[in-house]
Amino acid sequence: MNPKIKVVLEQAKSKIEQARVIKDLEQTYVEIFGRDGLVTNLTKQIKDIDPKDRASFGQSVNSAKKEIVEYFAKKRSSLVISRSSTSIDITAPGKKTQLGHLHLVSQAIEEIVDIFKKLGYSLQSYPEIDWDWYAFESLNMPKNHPARDDWETFFIKGDTNPKYGNLVLTPHTSNGQLREMERAKNPPIRMINIARCYRRQIDVSHTPMFHQFEGLFVDKNVSITDLKGTFDFFTSHFFGPKRVTRLRPHHFRFTEPSFEVDVTCGICMGKGCRLCKAGWLELGGSGMVHPKVLKAGGIDPAKYNGFAFGWGIERTIAMKTELPDIRLLFQNDIRFLEQF
Ligand code: DAH
Numbered sequence: 001m002n003p004k005i006k007v008v009l010e011q012a013k014s015k016i017e018q019a020r021v022i023k024d025l026e027q028t029y030v031e032i033f034g035r036d037g038l039v040t041n042l043t044k045q046i047k048d049i050d051p052k053d054r055a056s057f058g059q060s061v062n063s064a065k066k067e068i069v070e071y072f073a074k075k076r077s078s079l080v081i082s083r084s085s086t087s088i089d090i091t092a093p094g095k096k097t098q099l100g101h102l103h104l105v106s107q108a109i110e111e112i113v114d115i116f117k118k119l120g121y122s123l124q125s126y127p128e129i130d131w132d133w134y135a136f137e138s139l140n141m142p143k144n145h146p147a148r149d150d151w152e153t154f155f156i157k158g159d160t161n162p163k164y165g166n167l168v169l170t171p172h173t174s175n176g177q178l179r180e181m182e183r184a185k186n187p188p189i190r191m192i193n194i195a196r197c198y199r200r201q202i203d204v205s206h207t208p209m210f211h212q213f214e215g216l217f218v219d220k221n222v223s224i225t226d227l228k229g230t231f232d233f234f235t236s237h238f239f240g241p242k243r244v245t246r247l248r249p250h251h252f253r254f255t256e257p258s259f260e261v262d263v264t265c266g267i268c269m270g271k272g273c274r275l276c277k278a279g280w281l282e283l284g285g286s287g288m289v290h291p292k293v294l295k296a297g298g299i300d301p302a303k304y305n306g307f308a309f310g311w312g313i314e315r316t317i318a319m320k321t322e323l324p325d326i327r328l329l330f331q332n333d334i335r336f337l338e339q340f
Contacts, residue, residue, distance in 0.1 A: 021079060046058050105329060112234075121217075134175035135153070147253050151171040153198075154168065154171075155167075170195065171197055172212055191214075194212070204325040207326060211314060212312050215310075217307050227259075232244060235263050243269075245264075246280065247259040248260045248261075255287020259286050286307065289305065314329055
């Protein structure tokens with residue numbers, strides 16, 4: 001090979017060799033094949049070569065050109081491969097992994113269960129679709145009793161049972177009371193039952209599906225003081241040590257006497273503000289279990305008595321977090337959920 005061509009070939013190869021990234025290689029291509037490139041200049045010299053040597057010179061230039069082009073192709077593919085295998089920039093700042101957390105309702109359920117466990121209650125689960133007998137009848141709420149209208153129940157068409165009646169989407173967790181008496185058979189009973197409930201209602205403080213927690217305590221000589229002490233224990237642990245409860249007379253068919261339980265408002269601490277009723281917020285229903293209910297559950301009311309309560313979880317959360325509309329809990333808006 002002509003020494004001139006040999007020099008150009010070596011120079012071109014070493015330039016290609018030095019390229020570290022594709023961009024370098026593109027620049028090298030210009031330096032070799034561009035207007036003033038090494039090979040271009042060599043081609044321009046062909047016309048000045050002695051005619052007898054011109055053909056072989058030309059052929060040598062062409063084969064050098066071919067060799068360089070192949071060299072380029074090899075280098076290019078090696079750079080592409082190495083780029084894809086080392087595309088992680090270890091010096092770049094890390095991307096923060098997004099961590100999820102339990103939904104507010106699940107968090108509250110865990111918290112509530114933990115508090116009642118401290119008092120010796122055990123968590124039980126009872127059906128969300130249950131017989132009329134468990135949801136109403138055994139709770140001293142006979143069919144056609146006007147009190148049943150308050151529960152705005154979804155009835156399920158179809159199955160009826162001579163003793164148990166229709167199936168319903170449970171409008172409260174009180175069906176757990178009878179189910180627990182049947183399961184435990186003998187007192188003492190300390191049960192907490194948490195489940196979804198369904199009612200035909202929707203507004204800022206109601207959703208058609210919501211959660212309640214039901215407590216049942218049955219033993220000998222249970223008094224209203226026990227009930228009040230249990231509620232104070234719960235509220236001071238759940239809402240904070242400064243919050244206390246009060247009992248307001250009420251009426252439920254399944255408890256006698258019956259109460260509404262109020263807790264001091266977290267904003268004004270009982271003084272009275274825009275958010276509460278003269279310093280108090282309503283937590284839910286409670287009372288001493290009606291003797292007829294104990295009897296329906298196979299427990300002798302002459303020997304045993306007890307108390308029960310049923311409170312809405314969403315409502316309890318709203319009272320703790322000052323939530324203005326409980327429907328927010330079920331809209332799955334990440335901007336809302338992230339705040340808890
Ligand atoms: N089940 C009632 C409701 O959903 C709440 C309730 C009131 C539950 C009194 C009880 C109770 O256990 O004793 O409105």
